[in-house]
Amino acid sequence: MIRLINITRTFTMGEQAVLALNQINLQIASGEYLSIMGPSGSGKSTLLNIIGLLDQPDSGQYELDGKAVTDLTEIEQAQIRREKIGFVFQSFHLIPRLTAAENIELPLTLGGVPIDERKVRVQNALQDFELEQRANHRPAELSGGQRQRVAIARATIMQPSIILADEPTGNLDHQIGAEVMLLLENLQHQGTTLIIVTHDRELGSRANRQIAMRDGKILTDQTHDTP
Amino acid sequence: MTLLDTLQTALKAVISYRIRSVLIVLAMSLGVAAVIMLTALGDGARNFVIKQFSSIGTNLLVVLPGRAETAGSFPGAVLGQTPRDLTLHDAQLLGRLPQVKRYAPLSIGAAELSTANRLREVTVLGSNENLIPIRHMKLALGSFIAQGSERSAQIVLGAKIAADFFPHTPAIGQRVRLGDSRFLVSGVLASQGESMGFNTDEIVIIPVDYAQALFNTTSLFRILVEANNHEEIAAAKQVILATLKQSHDGEDDSTVITQDAVLATFDRILHTLTLAVAGIAAISLIVAGILIMNVMLVAVSQRTSEIGLLKAIGATSTDIRRLFFTEAAWLSLVGALLGFLLGQLGSLLIRILYPQFPAWAPSWASAAAIGIALITGIIATILPAIKAAQLNAVVALNRK
Ligand SMILES: Nc1ncnc2c1ncn2[C@@H]1O[C@H](COP(=O)(O)OP(=O)(O)OP(=O)(O)O)[C@@H](O)[C@H]1O
Ligand SMILES: [Mg+2]
Numbered sequence: 001m002i003r004l005i006n007i008t009r010t011f012t013m014g015e016q017a018v019l020a021l022n023q024i025n026l027q028i029a030s031g032e033y034l035s036i037m038g039p040s041g042s043g044k045s046t047l048l049n050i051i052g053l054l055d056q057p058d059s060g061q062y063e064l065d066g067k068a069v070t071d072l073t074e075i076e077q078a079q080i081r082r083e084k085i086g087f088v089f090q091s092f093h094l095i096p097r098l099t100a101a102e103n104i105e106l107p108l109t110l111g112g113v114p115i116d117e118r119k120v121r122v123q124n125a126l127q128d129f130e131l132e133q134r135a136n137h138r139p140a141e142l143s144g145g146q147r148q149r150v151a152i153a154r155a156t157i158m159q160p161s162i163i164l165a166d167e168p169t170g171n172l173d174h175q176i177g178a179e180v181m182l183l184l185e186n187l188q189h190q191g192t193t194l195i196i197v198t199h200d201r202e203l204g205s206r207a208n209r210q211i212a213m214r215d216g217k218i219l220t221d222q223t224h225d226t227p
Numbered sequence: 228m229t230l231l232d233t234l235q236t237a238l239k240a241v242i243s244y245r246i247r248s249v250l251i252v253l254a255m256s257l258g259v260a261a262v263i264m265l266t267a268l269g270d271g272a273r274n275f276v277i278k279q280f281s282s283i284g285t286n287l288l289v290v291l292p293g294r295a296e297t298a299g300s301f302p303g304a305v306l307g308q309t310p311r312d313l314t315l316h317d318a319q320l321l322g323r324l325p326q327v328k329r330y331a332p333l334s335i336g337a338a339e340l341s342t343a344n345r346l347r348e349v350t351v352l353g354s355n356e357n358l359i360p361i362r363h364m365k366l367a368l369g370s371f372i373a374q375g376s377e378r379s380a381q382i383v384l385g386a387k388i389a390a391d392f393f394p395h396t397p398a399i400g401q402r403v404r405l406g407d408s409r410f411l412v413s414g415v416l417a418s419q420g421e422s423m424g425f426n427t428d429e430i431v432i433i434p435v436d437y438a439q440a441l442f443n444t445t446s447l448f449r450i451l452v453e454a455n456n457h458e459e460i461a462a463a464k465q466v467i468l469a470t471l472k473q474s475h476d477g478e479d480d481s482t483v484i485t486q487d488a489v490l491a492t493f494d495r496i497l498h499t500l501t502l503a504v505a506g507i508a509a510i511s512l513i514v515a516g517i518l519i520m521n522v523m524l525v526a527v528s529q530r531t532s533e534i535g536l537l538k539a540i541g542a543t544s545t546d547i548r549r550l551f552f553t554e555a556a557w558l559s560l561v562g563a564l565l566g567f568l569l570g571q572l573g574s575l576l577i578r579i580l581y582p583q584f585p586a587w588a589p590s591w592a593s594a595a596a597i598g599i600a601l602i603t604g605i606i607a608t609i610l611p612a613i614k615a616a617q618l619n620a621v622v623a624l625n626r627k
Contacts, residue, residue, distance in 0.1 A: 054539055054620045075543050082541020093536040093624065097243035107540045109232045154540065 002028040002051060002162070002193070007060035009046050009216075020046040021057070022216035028195070028209075030161065033188045035204040036197045038213035044197045045166055047213070051195065052085050052164045053077045065161075082111050086155030088184070090167035092147045094139040094154075100146075101126060101135040104153045111158065125153040129183065145176035152183055162193040169203065181206065228546050237553035241561075247522055248558060254518050255562025255604070256569055258511035259596040263570025265508045266592035267577065269501025274585045276493050280486065284361050286328075286457055287486040288464060290321070290450040290471070294480055311475045312446030315435065320470050321452055326463040331358040333449040334438040338406040340431060345392050349385075350430045351405065353438020361453045364427060369399040369414030371432075380437060382410035386418035387428040405433065406441050460485050505592055509599055515562070516603030519555055523611035527551070527618075534615050535623025544616035551612040552605060559604025563597040570596070 009021040020043045028034055036044045049055035050062065053069060062070045069080060094103045101122050108118045126132045129149040139147055148168060155163060165184060169177030181203060188194035198204050212219040228236075241248045292313050318332040334353035339346060358364070359371050371383055382403060389398040389412075401412045410433060419427050439445060454463040464483045471481040527534070534547055570588060577586040 049621050052539070054624075075545075078538070078541050078543040078546075081539065087539045089624070093532060093539075095533055095536070097239065102239075106537075109236065110228050110537070110540060110542050110546060112229050112232075158541075 001030050001063075001065050002026070003061075003063040004051070005061040005063075007047075007050060007057045007062065009043075009050060009055065009057050019216050021050070024060070024216075024218060026211075026218065026221075028193060030193055031188070031191050032209060033185070033194045033207045034196070034209045034211065035207035036195065036211045036213060037199070037201070037204045038219070040199075042213040043216040044213055046216075048164050048166055048195065048197050051162075052087055053081050054087075082107060083158060084161050086158065086160040086163045088148070088151055088155050088163065088165040088168045090170035092139070092144075092151045092171070094147055094150055096139050099136045099138055100131055100142065100150045103139070103150055104157055107154060107158045121157060125157050129153045143176075144172050145179060148172060148176075148180050149183065152180070152187075156187060156192075160192070162195065163187060165194070165196045167198055168196065169198070169200070177203075228542075228549070233546075233549050233553050234557075237550055238557055240550075240554050241557045244526070247526075251515070251519055251522055251558045252562040252565060254515040255512070255559055255600050256566035258508070258515045259563050259566025259600050260569035260573060261508040261511055262505050262596035262599075263567065263588040263593055264573040264577075264586075265504045266501050267570070267574035267586040267588035269497065269504050270589050270592075271577070271584050271586035273494060273497035273501065274587075275583070276497060277490060278585075280490050280493065282363055284363055284451070284453065284486065286454040286460055287361065288452040288454060288460065288467065289484045289486075290317075290452060290467060291448075291482050291484070292446070292480065293482055311478060311480050313450055313471075313481065314445055314447060315439070317471060317474055318447060318450045320474055321450060321467055324463070324466050324470065326454055326459045326466055328453045328455045329357040329361060330453070331355055331361050331451045332435045332447050333358075333451060334435050334442065334444070334446075335448040336438065336442040338441055339404075340388070340392070341404045342392055342401070347388075347391070349388060351438060351441065352430055352432045353435040353441075354432060355435055357453075358432065358451070361451050364419065365417035366414045367417040368397070369412070371414050380408060380410045381413040381434065383414040383416060383432040384412055385416050385426075385428045385430045388431060389415040405431065408437065408441065410437075460487055501589075501592075505595070509596070512596070512599050512603055515600070516607040519558060519604050520607035520610060523551060523555055523608050524614070526554075527611050527615045530615075531618060531623045531626045534618050535620050535626070538618075538620035539624060548612040548616045551615050552608050555604045555608035555612075556601070559600050562604075563600035566600065567593060567597060 004024050004026040007021055007024040008019070011018045011020055024047065036047065038044055046055065050057055057070065060070075061068060064080065064084070069077065072080070095106070098106070104125050105118055105122045108121060113121075126135050129152065131146065131149055131153065134142055134146055134150075139150070142150065163184065168184065169180055172180060184194055184196070185206070194207075196203070196207065204210055208225070209221070209223045211221050290313065292311070315332055318330055321327055322330045331354045336351050337348055338351050340349045341347070352358070356371055359366065366383070367386060369383075382405065384392070384398055392398065392403070393401060398412045398415050403410050403412060416427055416432075433441075435447075452463065452467065454460045464485055467483050468479070468481065472479050475481070537547060570593070574586045574588055577584060
């Protein structure tokens, strides 16, 4: 359960202040499938980053699962990111010197999960995302679709309750992108909240709930029962 | 993140940035090796000098004419003509002291040594039968000026002189002319080469009174005295000075140098020198530290998006700081250990090439070099690590 109340985020570029988010009020229930669309610069990524606790609002309140998280310490926020939130990025953000398996293992390592359990969970994730043959390959040796699958495996290895995907198919061709979307939607079917930022109308319309943004404000917020 | 995981993760980074890591490790190890090898040389020189000094005699006191103001200098050479000379009588007085085991008067000069078909100017030492044991010299052949026979005109030749003058016949029993007097060769010194700037292979030794007659003098250059044992050196020095003062009508005009004091002075000087050299070499470790700082700063900006990602998946600032510190610690640890090996290997090489030279690095130097390497590595990473930890996650993620 995500609740944003009067969230405002301003960036200052030299003399100029850019109002990236302007009094955003938004409530997202657990397990929802939500897409955020809008023109470039409308504040989509900023909203996603604030939900993912990567960025702090200038004003307003953010409640996650009934708990105010805006004023938590850096360490507490890091813990929430680690345990409750999984990020998927347009450019994958895999660590080039680590193998696919090691990239997937990273959140478990950061979380101090014992090595034996780590190996089992990574093995299962590799299976789930059909990456067993690629376990010991580095990102440079993987296709775009495989890289994004590794990134999704990494985002889900901690079994987060929220997946935040910023243009997850932006660097993939149409068919591979559709496959990646199916993977993400499959996670949502299993109960994970899925929030996707996209330019693509067609992709955005797959979500039950669709939000359109413009100039840091939510323009429309529509819910469809069947996608 | 557990310590073990931090160590492993940092080690992986060290290994994957191979060229960068090799360069840092090299810089670090050369610094450590330099400290170790230079202190090995310095300490080796110290031990070498001490050994040389000990080889010229044990419990040795050197009496010379003239007053010395500072211990450890050689005033006889500085002051030149002195108020009152040391005489053979003085030497005999010293020989009677209970603290003195034996003495050897020393008169020194140059004269022409000749046989029927050879002639050469040589350094002449006039002394008695005690010179050989006091100065730890050895005879290769024959005997030294026999005990109680200071009056007989016998001569001992240095190894090289004996070989030059009598290449085909045994030197013992041959007659030679030194200045205007004739001498019978009674012995030949064993070859020792240069020792304390004095080549005993190219000298001849005759009884001291012959030497004094030859040089037309009653004075002595030095009196060498051997104390009964190490504990009595200081007492011997006191009584020698007192005896000479009395013999010289109450005039305090002699100097006694103990081998101990000279040794201690050399020891101190060379130890200080070793420290200074080690300090200079340690500067190269600081330079290596600056290199680490630079490289880690580059690493932070190269890996900006990686740091952003780590934050996104739940790393705290502390995790990120630790990762960078650990990476630097690995680099300096490997550098320090490699440097230690290189330094020891270098010292070994010196010892193999110059077997007389005891080039062993003192353990304090090795420990200090490794310690400084590790500490500079860690200190150099403070700034880069803080910079990395402070990066804004969103900005870092969007950096290409
Ligand atoms: N770190 C920053 N510093 C300054 N301005 C920023 C920063 N991040 C975002 N902005 C500005 O805030 C506004 C919203 O940016 P945001 O990235 O959220 O847009 P977006 O909707 O995700 O656009 P796009 O579709 O191009 O990704 C933009 O005007 C952008 O220039
Ligand atoms: Mg964006």
